[in-house]
Amino acid sequence: xxxxxxxxxxxxxxxxxxxxxxxxxxxxxxxxxxxxxxxxxxxxxxxxxxxxxxxxxxxxxxxxxxxxxxxxxxxxxxxxxxxxxxxxxxxxxxxxxxxxxxxxxxxxxxxxxxxxxxxxxxxxxxxxxxxxxxxxxxxxxxxxxxxxxxxxxxxxxxxxxxxxxxxxxxxxxxxxxxxxxxxxxxxxxxxxxxxxxxxxxxxxxxxxxx
Numbered sequence: 001x002x003x004x005x006x007x008x009x010x011x012x013x014x015x016x017x018x019x020x021x022x023x024x025x026x027x028x029x030x031x032x033x034x035x036x037x038x039x040x041x042x043x044x045x046x047x048x049x050x051x052x053x054x055x056x057x058x059x060x061x062x063x064x065x066x067x068x069x070x071x072x073x074x075x076x077x078x079x080x081x082x083x084x085x086x087x088x089x090x091x092x093x094x095x096x097x098x099x100x101x102x103x104x105x106x107x108x109x110x111x112x113x114x115x116x117x118x119x120x121x122x123x124x125x126x127x128x129x130x131x132x133x134x135x136x137x138x139x140x141x142x143x144x145x146x147x148x149x150x151x152x153x154x155x156x157x158x159x160x161x162x163x164x165x166x167x168x169x170x171x172x173x174x175x176x177x178x179x180x181x182x183x184x185x186x187x188x189x190x191x192x193x194x195x196x197x198x199x200x201x202x203x204x205x206x207x208x209x210x
Contacts, residue, residue: 004130005097006083008104012039013081015111021073026110026185035107036076037069042103043084102134105176106183113188120190123176132175135182136160142182145207148199152178169195169203184209 021033030038041064068076084090090099112118123131132154135142143150143162150163153172162182171181173191181189186204193200 003093003097003101004127005100005104008101008108009083010081012104012108012111013077015108016080017074017077019111019115023111024114026114026188032111033069033073033076034065035110036073036080037065037071039104039107040076040079041065041068043088043090044079101130102179102183105131106180106185109176109180109185109188113185121176123174128175131179132158135175135179139182142209147202147206148195150203152182154178167196167199169193169199171203182208 016032016036019032021031021036023032025032025035027035027038084096090096109121112121135152139152139160139162146163146165148163149165149168150161151168151170152160152162153170154175155172171178171191171193173181173189177189177191181191184207186206186208193203195203
């Protein structure tokens with residue numbers, strides 16, 4: 001049975017393959033090759049992936065990621081497409097769904113939205129609700145560096161507070177767009193912003209995300 005994470009994984013692999021190894025992404029300084037290497041290392045090299053959250057391990061992460069980026073691009077795509085090795089905790093369906101649904105969605109959009117003529121991808125309601133559920137749980141973590149109060153709002157009125165403070169900016173959009181916004185892709189997210197002009201400017205440049 002397909003899951004959100006599996007679907008987004010295959011879409012990401014397809015997008016990376018179609019773009020080629022030297023295309024830009026929304027990840028500053030990263031080409032599609034760099035992004036592919038990041039995805040593979042995160043999933044297959046737990047000894048290095050700790051550098052994503054632990055500063056002391058960042059040097060090791062960068063070295064290992066550079067080694068993977070030097071591999072044939074087609075090999076990286078295949079490693080993403082086939083999924084985690086048997087010994088990886090990501091091989092567990094529930095953990096894969098919890099850890100990778102948002103990860104692969106965001107990175108798929110990193111590839112799509114770096115292209116000059118991209119258009120928004122329609123998301124079905126079930127997937128939107130899955131993204132919103134995760135966003136509600138992680139909003140305060142993602143918004144912790146916001147310089148202003150930050151409220152996330154779905155078009156149907158559901159809200160989540162990402163950061164308490166004043167002045168307050170309300171960001172309205174679909175769960176997918178709000179996810180991208182709170183993961184630091186503010187300029188690429190199709191959202192509506194309501195708040196003080198100076199606060200809006202500060203928020204657009206804020207280091208949101210993990």
